[in-house]
Amino acid sequence: xxxxxxxxxxxxxxxxxxxxxxxxxxxxxxxxxxxxxxxxxxxxxxxxxxxxxxxxxxxxxxxxxxxxxxxxxxxxxxxxxxxxxxxxxxxxxxxxxxxxxxxxxxxxxxxxxxxxxxxxxxxxxxxxxxxxxxxxxxxxxxxxxxxxxxxxxxxxxxxxxxxxxxxxxx
Amino acid sequence: xxxxxxxxxxxxxxxxxxxxxxxxxxxxxxxxxxxxxxxxxxxxxxxxxxxxxxxxxxxxxxxxxxxxxxxxxxxxxxxxxxxxxxxxxxxxxxxxxxxxxxxxxxxxxxxxxxxxxxxxxxxxxxxxxxxxxxxxxxxxxxxxxxxxxxxxxxxxxxxxxxxxxxxxxxxxxxxxxxxxxxxxxxxxxxxxxxxxxxxxxxxxxxxxxxxxxxxxxxxxxxxxxxxxxxxxxxxxxxxxxxxx
Numbered sequence: 001x002x003x004x005x006x007x008x009x010x011x012x013x014x015x016x017x018x019x020x021x022x023x024x025x026x027x028x029x030x031x032x033x034x035x036x037x038x039x040x041x042x043x044x045x046x047x048x049x050x051x052x053x054x055x056x057x058x059x060x061x062x063x064x065x066x067x068x069x070x071x072x073x074x075x076x077x078x079x080x081x082x083x084x085x086x087x088x089x090x091x092x093x094x095x096x097x098x099x100x101x102x103x104x105x106x107x108x109x110x111x112x113x114x115x116x117x118x119x120x121x122x123x124x125x126x127x128x129x130x131x132x133x134x135x136x137x138x139x140x141x142x143x144x145x146x147x148x149x150x151x152x153x154x155x156x157x158x159x160x161x162x163x164x165x166x167x168x169x170x
Numbered sequence: 171x172x173x174x175x176x177x178x179x180x181x182x183x184x185x186x187x188x189x190x191x192x193x194x195x196x197x198x199x200x201x202x203x204x205x206x207x208x209x210x211x212x213x214x215x216x217x218x219x220x221x222x223x224x225x226x227x228x229x230x231x232x233x234x235x236x237x238x239x240x241x242x243x244x245x246x247x248x249x250x251x252x253x254x255x256x257x258x259x260x261x262x263x264x265x266x267x268x269x270x271x272x273x274x275x276x277x278x279x280x281x282x283x284x285x286x287x288x289x290x291x292x293x294x295x296x297x298x299x300x301x302x303x304x305x306x307x308x309x310x311x312x313x314x315x316x317x318x319x320x321x322x323x324x325x326x327x328x329x330x331x332x333x334x335x336x337x338x339x340x341x342x343x344x345x346x347x348x349x350x351x352x353x354x355x356x357x358x359x360x361x362x363x364x365x366x367x368x369x370x371x372x373x374x375x376x377x378x379x380x381x382x383x384x385x386x387x388x389x390x391x392x393x394x395x396x397x398x399x400x401x402x403x404x405x406x407x408x409x410x411x412x413x414x
Contacts, residue, residue: 039374041381125381136381 041136042127047113047156052145054081059142061114061157066166068114068157070122076142083149095146102151106130109153112144116158117165126153215239217309219316219412221302222323222344222353224337230344234288235302237310242282249286258297259287262326266303269330269405273304274311283307298335300326301354304405305412314413321345322354322408330405332356342395352398354408355391360399362389 050061050068054077059070072080079095082088088096102109110127117123126144128135139147148155157166221233236249246267248260263285271278285303301324309316323341325333334356335341345353363386371380392399402408 039377039379041379132377134377134379136379138381138383 039134041134042110044111044113044156046160047158048162050114050155050157052080052084052149052155054078054084059145061155062169063157063162063166065168065170066162067169068162068166070141072142076146079146080142080149083146095143095150099147099150102128102147109147109151110134111153112139112141112148112155114141114155114157114161117161213241215310215313217306217314217316219302219306219309220318220321220348220350221299222321222341222348222350223299224340224344230340230347232344232348233299234286235299235306236284236286236288237303237306238284238286239278239281239310240284241280244279245282247282247284249284259299262297262300262303265326265328266300266307268328269304269326270307270311273330273405273409274308276311278311283310297325298323298341300324301332301356301402301405301408304330305408308405308409309413312413317412317414319349319351320354320411321348321350321352322402322412324354324356324402326405332402332404332408334359338362338391339389339394342391342397342399346395346397350397352400352411353391353395354400354402354411357401357403360391360401362391363387364389 048063048066050063053060053062057072057074057077059072059077059080061068061070079093082093083095092100101107107128107130110129112124112126114122114124122141124139124141124144126137126139126147128137145155147153216236216238218234218236221235223231223233225231246263248263267278267283287299301322304326305322306316308314322332323335323338323345325335327333338355338359339362342353342355365384365386367382368385369380369382371378400411402411
């Protein structure tokens with residue numbers, strides 16, 4: 001009987017120690033990060049993280065020695081610029097509203113992946129997460145980037161695209 | 171007693187039948203008779219062309235464009251009895267007149283051109299009748315008949331080229347429904363790319379990942395609308411099918 005009590009005590013201490021250690025390392029209960037790591041759509045292999053800048057009617061995505069220039073309209077460029085600078089107008093813009101909706105329904109923008117250029121049009125996807133569900137949504141790069149910069153989500157560009165359509169700057 | 175009779179007659183009046191006047195307002199639309207200009211008939215020419223259009227509810231409608239050339243002082247007139255002209259339609263009319271003058275090598279300084287557009291819709295917007303306006307103007311100037319089995323959609327540019335328009339399939343379908351056998355469209359518009367949103371999901375461990383993509387689909391306008399479709403680059407090319 002005494003042996004059983006001792007064994008139970010050891011198991012309980014080990015369990016509590018595990019929970020404490022887990023909480024210190026920031027690993028969510030249920031090992032969520034491990035689950036997300038296994039999802040191919042979230043893999044950034046073959047992609048490079050890019051810095052976002054805007055100019056008049058342009059979005060610049062810079063990664064290493066390459067800069068990708070995407071033509072957009074004034075409203076989109078302005079919205080991205082304000083998102084980068086964390087400026088909110090007197091009235092919320094479309095992207096401000098969208099981000100508020102996402103935030104209030106616990107939908108987290110994970111990343112933007114700019115994947116291809118077809119017939120002069122850039123194609124990208126924004127990955128959104130709500131609990132265990134991931135949405136890989138086909139989105140215009142300007143919209144996706146405007147949402148990402150507000151949410152602090154990274155923007156990735158396919159390496160092949162950077163080399164093919166990007167400008168070498170160093 | 172007299173007071174009693176008067177009061178009795180007054181009250182009795184409410185129980186007797188009364189004449190009821192019912193006023194009927196006639197809302198039936200009546201066609202406005204066109205005022206004919208009394209001129210020597212040899213100096214007046216007229217052409218009519220049918221253009222398929224899409225109204226604000228997205229329905230295909232037949233638009234009749236009438237062009238009348240009468241002796242005058244070079245004015246461009248629009249008959250707005252039946253339809254509200256939008257600014258872009260007015261621009262198309264000006265371009266159509268200019269291109270028609272150029273292609274027929276004629277000056278319309280001594281003539282007025284009266285454009286009448288009528289449709290089964292209160293308002294038709296969009297410059298897509300530009301090519302048809304030009305063809306009808308040329309037909310009127312040259313006193314030629316317009317082949318009514320052919321219809322066209324497209325904007326007109328100052329150099330006589332025909333520019334792209336939207337909703338080609340709806341217009342081609344409208345053209346067929348109003349009796350066209352051949353539908354002329356701007357260059358590269360005999361096929362239309364439409365996009366449909368597709369969603370597919372998969373389970374990865376405890377997570378579900380869904381992807382939503384816009385899938386392009388190339389639609390052949392002729393097949394979809396069931397009418398012969400031909401691309402034309404310029405007004406001159408289109409005239410070969412219209413003028414008989």
